Every structure is written in C-alpha cells, then in structure tokens.
Amino acid sequence: MTDLLFAAHDPALLRIWQAANIGIAGAGGLGSNIALSLTRAGIGRLVIADCDIVTLTNLNRQQFFRDQIGMPKVDAIAQNLGRISPNTHLELHYKRIDAGNLDELFGNCDILIEAFDLADQKQMLIETWISLHPDRPVIAVSGVAGYGNNNSLLQYQIGNLYLLGDGHSELIPGISPIAPKVAAIANMQANLCLELLVRIYHEDK
C-alpha cells in the first residue's frame, strides 16, 4: 500500500528504499536534515538516537520550530516527519550513544549515518561500527564549519567508510555551523545513502 505522496516516485527505486532500515546517530544540524530528506525519499524505517532537547540556539540550523523548544530532539523529529509522511516507521531512542550500546541501537540497520557534533564521538562511532560490521557502510562527516566555497565539499571513501564535508574547516569555539552548509552536507549524506542502497540491491541480486 503506497501513499499518493509517492505517486511521482520511480516505483522501482521506491521499492528498494521502502525496504531499507537506516540508522541516524545524532539529531542536530546533520541528523534533523537527513531524517527529513530520507523520509521524503520513502525510506521504510529510520532508527534515530540523540540525548538532547531542542533549544532556541539550535534553530539557526536545525530542522525544529519554536514551539518544540524543550522537547527531546528525537520526539520533535518524529512530530515533523509525521506531518510529512506516515510511511516511514520510526524507532526513536532518547539516550546518549556510546561504544557499548551502538550495536544494540543500530545493529539491524543496513547503513549507519554519523550525525554527531564532536570529533571524539565521530571516531568512537566509526571505529565501533567498522569493527562490528565491516561489510556495512558508515557515512560520516568531517568539516562543516563556515559558509561558501561549494567546490570544497567532497566525498572520500576507504572501503565501507564514506566521509563527506570539506575535511578541514574548524569550528570557532562558541560559533555553530551555519545552516546552508551543514544542511548541504547532511543532504549529501542522505543522497549517498540512497545511492548505496540501490548499489547494494543490484549487487545482491
């Protein structure tokens, strides 16, 4: 049964994406944007984990609204996604992600998308996922600060580790990423996720 929301989707692609189970680790500037795009694309199941609540300063780049301030980000995302599509099943975890619970949270995901803020968390996720599931892709980000210079946004791959971003821009303490660039990189992650799902589907056939 398919919602008319997807009447203008390619049915062969939609079937692949509806069968997918994608993990999003973090629900901030990257994760909130990734979840929207993957839901619009028709991904069948999203597992989203984050331990933060929405604050006003998040709204300069994250896909939340003023009436959601104080809500857990995972609940605010569920509310927003539900206003777009009932077709993506959501598994939400309002908790901190660490090496000890990563597999319990995301172990049944086809692809894990890293959407953390801090580099040490990114490292933990990449190391843990590659050790546990070397055969499954992880899509991570390094370098989201600033604005402009679209040509600096790159995709780098070693094995099943994909890294997006400019690879060098450092955040200035107290200054957040800026909406267009972090949303662009989040959507590069979502775009790559859709591509990998199609590639994996054809390889498995």
Added chain:
Amino acid sequence: MNTIIVNGNTVDWEDGMTVRSLLQKMNFTFPMLIVKINGTLIRKDEFDHTLIPAGANVAVIHLISGG
C-alpha cells in the same frame, strides 16, 4: 621495498615503524584520526604497537568536530 604509500604519497619506510611513529613523522597532530592499513582499520588504542609493513598502503583521515 622500502617505501609505503600514505594518502597517495610515497613515504620512506623504516624498520619498526608503528602507526604512532608514522603520524609523528608526518606531523599529523589532529587528536581524532581514522587510520587504515591495506584497508584494515587500526583502532586508536592500537596506534602505539601496530607495525606498518613495508609497501603498505596507509590512509589517514582526520575528524573535525561539527555537525
């Protein structure tokens, strides 16, 4: 073969070279690094004692906060 490849560049290999000594030699000082040797991930806590074989293909990526 007394060289290795690091991020596509040829680098002299030394007997007993570890991930840690390579990172120091290359001046890779970022605190958060992903290292793969011939496609295999080397965890951060293994940098000190993991030997790099001659002829290895090494990838070093640094991770920057932000997201």
